[in-house]
Each structure stands twice: as C-alpha cells, then as structure tokens.
Amino acid sequence: MAQTAIFGINSNLDTGGIIDNLVALQRAPINIVEAKRSIEESKLLSFQDLKGRLQTFKGIVNTLNTDSEFLSTQGLFSNNNSLDSNSVVSLSTSSQASSGTFSLTVNNLARESKLVSEGFASTASSLDQGTLNLGVGASSVTITIDSTNNTLDGLRLAINNSGLNVKASFINDGSSTNPVRLAISGTKSGVDNDVTIGISGFLFGAGSINLVNFTETQTAQNANFVLDGVAITKSGNVISDVIDGTILTLESAGSGTVTLSSDTETIKDNIQNYVDGFNELMIHLNDLLSLNTDTGETSVLFANFTVQNLQQTLRESISNRVVGVSGDFNYLSQIGIRTNSDGTISIDDGDLSDALAQGVGNVSDLFSSNGSTTSSAVTFIGFTSATNPGGYDIQVSNGVPQLATSGSSTFVDATGAGNFFAGAAGTDSEGLNFRISDLSDGSYGKITITAGVAEITNRILANLTDSSLEGPLESEIDTATETIQDFDDTIIDLEERLVFFDENLREKFTNLEVTLGRLNSQKDAFNSSIDGIKALFSGG
16 A cells, blocks of 8 residues: 655654554454455365266266166177178167077068169250159159250259159260260168159150150069068068067178177176276265374365265165165175275176176166066056155055055055056155056055166265255355355455555554654744743843
C-alpha cells in the first residue's frame, strides 16, 4: 500500500514499517483461512480424481456383470477331409450360443441375378425411345425412355433410380467396335430376388421391338445346406436363425463339423482385466488413506469415512459368499482368486482353468447377474439395483401374483397388469420383473436371483458415481465445493476489513505526524520567546 510522504517526518519513526508489520499481524487470520481453503481444494481434487477412477473401473465391471457380457463362445469349422483347405463357413458367436457340435454340408451358395447387355460404342450411345420394364422378384416398375434419358448412360441411371434391389454399371470388354456393355446385378441373392428386364419400342410397320438385348450370365439361386441331417434353404449366405447365438456365413460348397465351445481364454482375459482394475483402485485407496509412521504425515483424505467405507465394501465384495449360486463354487477363492495382505487380489491360473473346465456357468454366476425360474409358467425378465439376490417363492392368490423371500411365509402382492409383474417397492424383491402365463391360484415354484461380484461392484460404483443417486462421494464433492466457496467469501470479507484497517491506521499515523509537527512548532515558538525574555533581562 502507498505511503504518505510525511510518515516519520516529525516523529523520526519508521512509520511505514510499523504499519506494514501491524497489517501483517492483522493478515494472520486470512493466512489461516487460505491454508484451510488449500487443504479443502486438495480434498476436492482428490474426490474428483477418485470419481474418475471409479467410473473407469465401472466400465471394466460392465463387461462382466451380466451373463451376456461375461460368457464368450468360439466357433470352429473343420473339413471332413483333412486335405481340403477350402473355407466352407465362417462363424460368429454371442453369449447365447451353447457348446455343441453340428455336422454341416453346404451344397451350393445363394447368389444374385446377373445380366449383361450387347455391346455399344460408348456410354453416350443413343437408344430409341420406348419403355423399360424392370422386375426384381415380385416387385416391378415401368420407366419411360424419352428424349431426356434415351442413351446407354440414361438407361443405367433409370435402372439405379428405380428403387428396386438392383444395380447397373458399365463393363468394357476391350472390343474394338462396341466395347461398352451394361451390366445389371441384383443386390440381394435368392430366387425370390430374380431380376428381369425388358426395354422395348414401337417401330412403324413392325410393331413392338426389343431395343436392347440382355443375356443372363448368372441365375439367382438359394443357398442349400444340411445341418445335422436337416435340409435347409435360405435366400442369403449369412444365416443367423439356425443355431442360437451363432451366425453362419457360407463361403463355399463342402462338408465338415461346426464346433461351438466356451472361449475360456477370452473369459480369463476379462477376469484379469477386472482384477487389474480392482488392484489399481485398491492401491490408490491405500494411498489416499496412508499414514507415514516415521514422520506422522498423513494423506489429504486420511481417515475419511467415505473412502474407508468404499475400501472395506470392495474388500467384502471380493471375499463374501455369492448368494443364489448353484454349483460347487460359491466364493471367488474357490476358483483361484485370493486377497493379498494389502487388499489387492491375485489369480492362480491353474485353479481358474480347472474351475472353467469344471463349470463355466458356475464361474459366470460368481461374477455376473442372472435369474432363473422353476416353473414353465413363469419367465424371468430382469431386475434392478434395488433387488436383493436370493430365492423368491411365487404364488397366485385371488388372481394376483405374490412373492415371498424363500424361507419366509409372508407373501406380498406383486405390482403390474396383464401378465407382467414386478416385486413390490420396499421389499427384497423390489424391481424383480417377471411374466406369468397362468393366473390361476396356486404355487408357481421359485425365482432365483444371482448377483455376482461384478454386479455387486457395479452397484457400489453406481451409488458413488451417479450424481442422480446423491451418494456419499457426490456429497463429499458438494460439501468440499461449498466449503471452498465459504472460505472464498470469508477471505473477501477479511480482505475488505484489512483494507479498512490499513487505511484507518495510516490516517491515525498521519494525524500523529501532523500533531507532532504542530507541537514542534509551538515548542520552537515557546523556546524563541524564552530566548527573547532571557536576552531582555540580560541586556538590562
């Protein structure tokens, strides 16, 4: 702050230095608030970073938390004759594909119609005016050839703009006279997509004549193959409705065996990704809660309840028994996934391989979510994060489906209408969706819900990262943000007070110098008067 020129002129004091020191002392509370703000800002940044890490891990978890995501099936084809090297079929599978073998014989592939015209000198060669009749299967159009389009290229454009499943293009056969031919091909294979074309005009005295001659070079046909002794005909070579969860792409005639099996290597890779993501997160949480016993220094989130609770919850999700699983494996430790002393986890590849060989479905249940029913009248649809895993007995009473947690005799009406229902709000079965085909009173078995480790982890992470749920991490971020704003407001208020204190102090010291100046003047005048009196008496 600027200093007035009269500072110290009469008092001979370092007035500017005194004021600066007093202002510095008065600034101490601001320094304390700024230090607290800095700590709170570090907390906010740590919480925001943690949220980003949790969202990244959630992305990994979402590759495992349902059967369709966890299970992976591979398909292989082997020719009956080991000397054959031709590729008869390629296979693409989804999690719906079940392991099994199928014999396959491909007799012929599906193919589209192809027609080629007689030769012309160029694409601009003119045609007589007339009518183009174009048909693809049961669909057809009639196009007029007039002065606006009566060239070979005009005919090509008319065909391509017909709206039918057909494509026209040019071929140059290298002939010295009429090398340009118009090639027409159906864009869909199969006999139901056969292409027909006729372009005719009227010649006086001769009646209707054919303006362009076409030759069929390939006849449309269906794919014919035999799968496990069943003869099948399809219009295309890409077939998705013959084997559940498997797409067959026929490539050539031949025979062999289709083998579908669990792709254990992909499943193991997915589990390893989960373990790596879990460990990275756990190591980070350890750092956030760290204490240096030698120096006593703590991390910025040391002893924070939200972080401690997250760490403990994740550890429990790994070590707890998975509810609702049927099979020999109920814990991750039974398939080779074990917890280390620092909270991270590791995989025994041998144990995991053995477990996958023994029951890949059982291993899937340990990670993913699933639902099953014991009655053919009840179909499991799905469930939400509000649904607790376990078994639920189902009955119909007075035409209304009711659910009860297995082992309990307390049945609660499900909500819904028609044949679609859900567990009632506030119960363990809340969010459990099912369809029931028979509303006659009676017992309808059990619905079993499995929520594996990945599904439980997904729920934990969703509660923390989904702002709409207003979970504890979101609360921490909001609280830190509000606290920082409060500190900013406090600092502004204290800074304004400090400016007033500084100005008031300078005014007082200025007044002091002025007062001392007046006193000094009075002193000088008084001394001068005394000196005059002394001189007067001395002279007398």
